[in-house]
Amino acid sequence: MLKKNVDGSFGFMTRSVHGGNEVDAETGAIRRPITMANSYELPYDPSDMNWSSADGQIYTRNGGANQRYLQEKLALLHNVPDCVVLASGVAALSGVFFAFLKSDSHIVMSDSTYIAAYRLINELFPDKFNVEKTLVDSSDIKTVKAAIRPNTRLIHIETPSNPTIKISDIRAIADIAHAHGALLSVDNTFASPYNQRPCELGADLTVESLTKYINGHGDAMGGAVLGAKELIDQIRSQAMVNLGGAISPFNAWLIMRGAVTLPLRMRQHNESAQKIAFFLQTLPQVRFVAYPSLSAHKNQKIAATQMHGGFGGVLSFGLNADHDGHNRFVSKLRVITSAVSLGHDESLIVFLGENDERQYLYEKEFHGGFFRLSVGLEDTQDLIDDIRQAMQD
Numbered sequence: 001m002l003k004k005n006v007d008g009s010f011g012f013m014t015r016s017v018h019g020g021n022e023v024d025a026e027t028g029a030i031r032r033p034i035t036m037a038n039s040y041e042l043p044y045d046p047s048d049m050n051w052s053s054a055d056g057q058i059y060t061r062n063g064g065a066n067q068r069y070l071q072e073k074l075a076l077l078h079n080v081p082d083c084v085v086l087a088s089g090v091a092a093l094s095g096v097f098f099a100f101l102k103s104d105s106h107i108v109m110s111d112s113t114y115i116a117a118y119r120l121i122n123e124l125f126p127d128k129f130n131v132e133k134t135l136v137d138s139s140d141i142k143t144v145k146a147a148i149r150p151n152t153r154l155i156h157i158e159t160p161s162n163p164t165i166k167i168s169d170i171r172a173i174a175d176i177a178h179a180h181g182a183l184l185s186v187d188n189t190f191a192s193p194y195n196q197r198p199c200e201l202g203a204d205l206t207v208e209s210l211t212k213y214i215n216g217h218g219d220a221m222g223g224a225v226l227g228a229k230e231l232i233d234q235i236r237s238q239a240m241v242n243l244g245g246a247i248s249p250f251n252a253w254l255i256m257r258g259a260v261t262l263p264l265r266m267r268q269h270n271e272s273a274q275k276i277a278f279f280l281q282t283l284p285q286v287r288f289v290a291y292p293s294l295s296a297h298k299n300q301k302i303a304a305t306q307m308h309g310g311f312g313g314v315l316s317f318g319l320n321a322d323h324d325g326h327n328r329f330v331s332k333l334r335v336i337t338s339a340v341s342l343g344h345d346e347s348l349i350v351f352l353g354e355n356d357e358r359q360y361l362y363e364k365e366f367h368g369g370f371f372r373l374s375v376g377l378e379d380t381q382d383l384i385d386d387i388r389q390a391m392q393d
């Protein structure tokens with residue numbers, strides 16, 4: 001099925017290039033085409049078909065060609081048996097929650113996560129389905145252990161976390177989950193499979209927002225869940241076929257194209273972000289910097305153990321300045337763009353003000369307001385010069 005039999009025995013770069021690609025049988029093109037079709041020809045007698053199937057060629061919401069190619073590539077990159085790709089990272093997260101939680105079950109979740117994960121678990125699932133939740137500081141194993149209840153079905157963590165760059169010990173939390181018959185899902189978006197592969201560390205499910213590093217070019221949205229076939233099948237049938245979170249063939253194709261250069265891009269993101277984190281630490285205007293490799297980071301040792309490629313391109317920092325001082329700094333930047341999202345080719349910064357509704361969940365240093373900076377692929381020196389000039393009064 002895979003071109004040149006590229007399997008898990010090949011290196012990460014070879015898998016990034018060749019995974020999911022194949023010579024097109026009809027034209028001989030060495031790139032698989034985009035198949036922009038909603039429907040597929042039915043057999044002579046379609047009356048026995050399962051219209052809710054996620055395997056057959058029926059309708060693009062039941063599975064399409066470009067979606068399958070991308071799933072092949074991502075499963076290879078994460079070294080897992082199966083993958084489902086969906087319309088966005090949030091479709092992937094809600095797919096996990098919808099598949100593995102039901103009324104009266106309990107979830108333990110990191111207190112530092114993407115905002116939609118917080119909204120889904122803190123409000124929507126409890127309100128609509130009576131799901132019980134405990135938000136914990138997942139960087140502290142004892143707290144995770146203490147939160148487990150007899151009806152805990154799922155532990156969901158993010159590491160490094162959005163937006164406070166918290167690091168949680170994937171292997172230790174997987175052991176806790178499994179000792180209590182629960183599943184562990186890990187949102188790996190900040191790391192990407194180049195830097196970290198949670199299923200190799202014992203997680204049952206890995207979630208990726210493909211919108212970020214894996215696509216890498218800021219021009220498409222997608223999400224993925226990876227893991228064992230029997231788990232992924234449930235998400236595929238529920239989240240894709242019946243909830244309707246299918247990805248468009250064009251977006252799947254764009255993400256497939258972007259993912260080819262993931263290892264090259266991640267190397268540069270890792271290197272630049274590390275340099276910028278060190279640089280920021282030297283500035284008197286900077287109140288704090290959060291980046292996993294800094295000695296000031298609480299779980300630096302765990303990050304170094306489980307993040308093999310590098311520490312990612314996202315860091316958070318605050319200034320010794322008031323609310324307006326933070327906004328003024330951003331307004332003076334010339335290379336770095338003020339916008340949400342991360343993992344793009346261009347550097348992006350967002351100011352999370354001191355009135356953010358989740359302040360109560362954050363550590364003290366984040367309370368004065370802070371920036372999340374996604375370090376892009378520009379020359380590192382241009383980014384450092386941009387920060388330096390924007391800090392001058």
Ligand SMILES: *Cc1c(COP(=O)(O)O)cnc(C)c1O
Nearest residue numbers: 088089090114162189209211222
């Ligand atoms: C952006 C992001 C998501 C959501 O992904 P979308 O593709 O925007 O829906 C989920 N988790 C993390 C950590 C993210 O940064």
